[in-house]
Amino acid sequence: xxxxxxxxxxxxxxxxxxxxxxxxxxxxxxxxxxxxxxxxxxxxxxxxxxxxxxxxxxxxxxxxxxxxxxxxxxxxxxxxxxxxxxxxxxxxxxxxxxxxxxxxxxxxxxxxxxxxxxxxxxxxxxxxxxxxxxxxxxxxxxxxxxxxxxxxxxxxxxxxxxxxxxxxxxxxxxxxxxxxxxxxxxxxxxxxxxxxxxxxxxxxxxxxxxxxxxxxxxxxxxxxxxxxxxxxxxxxxxxxxxxxx
Numbered sequence: 529x530x531x532x533x534x535x536x537x538x539x540x541x542x543x544x545x546x547x548x549x550x551x552x553x554x555x556x557x558x559x560x561x562x563x564x565x566x567x568x569x570x571x572x573x574x575x576x577x578x579x580x581x582x583x584x585x586x587x588x589x590x591x592x593x594x595x596x597x598x599x600x601x602x603x604x605x606x607x608x609x610x611x612x613x614x615x616x617x618x619x620x621x622x623x624x625x626x627x628x629x630x631x632x633x634x635x636x637x638x639x640x641x642x643x644x645x646x647x648x649x650x651x652x653x654x655x656x657x658x659x660x661x662x663x664x665x666x667x668x669x670x671x672x673x674x675x676x677x678x679x680x681x682x683x684x685x686x687x688x689x690x691x692x693x694x695x696x697x698x699x700x701x702x703x704x705x706x707x708x709x710x711x712x713x714x715x716x717x718x719x720x721x722x723x724x725x726x727x728x729x730x731x732x733x734x735x736x737x738x739x740x741x742x743x744x745x746x747x748x749x750x751x752x753x754x755x756x757x758x759x760x761x762x763x764x765x766x767x768x769x770x771x772x773x
Contacts, residue, residue: 536644538617540637542610544571548632549649549674563594566674568664572610574601576668605667612663622647631676649677694723699742702727706745714756721749 546569565581580594601609617635622645629649636642661675694702702723709720724746731739 538614538620538635538637538643538645540614540639540641542572542613542617542635543638543640544569544636545609545613546634547675549676550629550631551674568673568675570601570606570609570664572606574603574606576601578668578670578673601667609663609667612660616660617643617645620645620647629674629677631674633676647676649674692723692726694726697723699727699731699738703741703745706749710748710752714753717749717753721746721753724749 547567549566549568551564551566563580563582567577567579567581569575569577576599577597579596582592582594613635617633630646631649632644632646634642634644661673661677664675665671665673702720706720706724709716712720724742728742728746731742
């Protein structure tokens with residue numbers, strides 16, 4: 529499923545639900561290798577597919593699959609999720625909030641019609657609907673699922689995060705630190721790569737020599753970090769390859 533910027537009004541009963549949940553936004557900035565996205569599919573037969581993606585260490589790389597799972601729910605658990613999803617999406621009204629992590633949903637009803645919609649994590653839920661996120665977390669017994677977020681967020685709750693140290697540092701200062709700390713511990717080098725990436729997006733591109741130096745540093749950090757990567761990627765569960773995402 530691709531992220532479709534569309535807000536169809538759902539009609540009918542949900543037979544299959546697919547949600548891409550983002551874990552990042554301008555205010556929720558991630559470091560390299562943080563979990564960036566979850567993709568969840570559930571159908572009325574109780575089949576569940578869950579994949580997690582972590583943030584690529586380089587702005588030119590796509591997010592990388594961290595783990596993939598396939599499992600089966602009971603008939604009652606699947607029915608509860610479909611009931612809550614039907615109630616939720618039938619009444620859902622698009623409520624756009626900027627600079628908040630987003631979610632994208634693809635819904636298939638019992639007649640086979642496909643609907644797409646999207647929203648922001650932590651939708652305020654003024655209709656006081658049963659929580660779709662809580663229902664799915666409870667039935668799947670996975671408390672860290674993002675789904676559509678904890679449905680209690682409001683603009684009044686928003687706090688501006690503390691800036692990262694490198695936001696106020698110059699590109700030259702960061703590149704010098706990166707060159708000096710090539711042998712630093714793993715987490716320190718991940719932080720320096722994030723700093724280089726942050727400055728890359730603000731680079732005006734006029735100084736070709738400096739740009740080449742920045743490219744070279746980023747490439748070296750990516751290659752060495754990937755070689756030492758501490759996260760062991762989980763192998764896909766049985767039947768995952770039969771499911772076309």
